[in-house]
Amino acid sequence: MRLCVISKGAEAIIFKELWYGIMVVRKVRIPKKYRSPMLDLVLRRQRTSLEAKLLIEAKSLGVPVPTVFEVDLDNTYILMEFIEGMRLRDFIPKMPLDERIKSFTQVGNSVGRLHAHGIVHGDLTTSNMILTSSGNVYLIDFGLGMFSSELEDRGVDIHLMLRALESTHAAYVEECFKAFLKGYESVMGVKETRKILNKVKEIRSRGRYVSERRVR
Numbered sequence: 001m002r003l004c005v006i007s008k009g010a011e012a013i014i015f016k017e018l019w020y021g022i023m024v025v026r027k028v029r030i031p032k033k034y035r036s037p038m039l040d041l042v043l044r045r046q047r048t049s050l051e052a053k054l055l056i057e058a059k060s061l062g063v064p065v066p067t068v069f070e071v072d073l074d075n076t077y078i079l080m081e082f083i084e085g086m087r088l089r090d091f092i093p094k095m096p097l098d099e100r101i102k103s104f105t106q107v108g109n110s111v112g113r114l115h116a117h118g119i120v121h122g123d124l125t126t127s128n129m130i131l132t133s134s135g136n137v138y139l140i141d142f143g144l145g146m147f148s149s150e151l152e153d154r155g156v157d158i159h160l161m162l163r164a165l166e167s168t169h170a171a172y173v174e175e176c177f178k179a180f181l182k183g184y185e186s187v188m189g190v191k192e193t194r195k196i197l198n199k200v201k202e203i204r205s206r207g208r209y210v211s212e213r214r215v216r
Contacts, residue, residue, distance in 0.1 A: 011047075011143055016082060023084075024069060027051075027143075029076040044076040047143065052078050054119055054142040061117055063110045064138040083138045089126035092169050092176070099135075100172060101179040106137050108183025111157065114139075115196075116187055118149045120157050125164040155199030158184075162200065 003026070007014035015026040029044040031037070052071040055078075059065050070079035088107075092100060107129060114121060121128075122144030130138040146153065161180065165173045185193040 019069070019079065023082040025066065025080050025082045027078045027080065041076075045073045048073055048076045048078060050147075051142050051145065054145045054147070055080065057117070058114060058119060058139070058142070061113050061119075063113050064136050065142075066138065066140060083130045083132065083140065085130040085132040085138070087127055088129035088131050088137060089168060091131050092126065092172060097175065100176060102135070103131060103137050104176045104179035105183035107139075108180035109186055110137070110139055110183075111161070111180075112184040112187030115149075115154050115157070115184075118147050119145065120148045120153045121145050122157070124157050124161040126168060127164075151195065151199050152203075154196050155203050158196060159200050159203045162204075 003015045006016045066081040128141045
């Protein structure tokens, strides 16, 4: 077993390793020194358990996500499938229009299935989407996710998706978000999608208000 660090964030370290002959990812939640050790362990266990449950439930819904192989709450890690591919963020500028539309329609469909069954991803950015050689787009990193059917939480998910497109893929926002909504609406329906988009507008207007207040 050889561990190779592929990502290190504020909440976790991601290792790539060989496990029983297959390539896997080990996501280890790291301690926070500013918290009491006992409270810190409780919180890390809770987040590890929740993320694993979200992934397992998403998988059962047919959403392309990594398969969970092992969960160790004492050592606060999840062992899961390594998805071979490129981050969608890095590939968007290189994709023909029809492939971009296909990919974002698929992402919208996946997010729609999550929302329809009470799952919120929590960090919908193109950095958390892996495009495989077969053309499938996998959603990864449910570390900020939750079980919720609240309109506000769904709205925040879509808002984050739109904001990620605007900040990273400005030249492709309109076509990508339109394709995303097409896939989303195919699951959620026109009426529910409209309600969520109205909530997104409300969330975005609140953000603009806060920004304006800060400038003043």
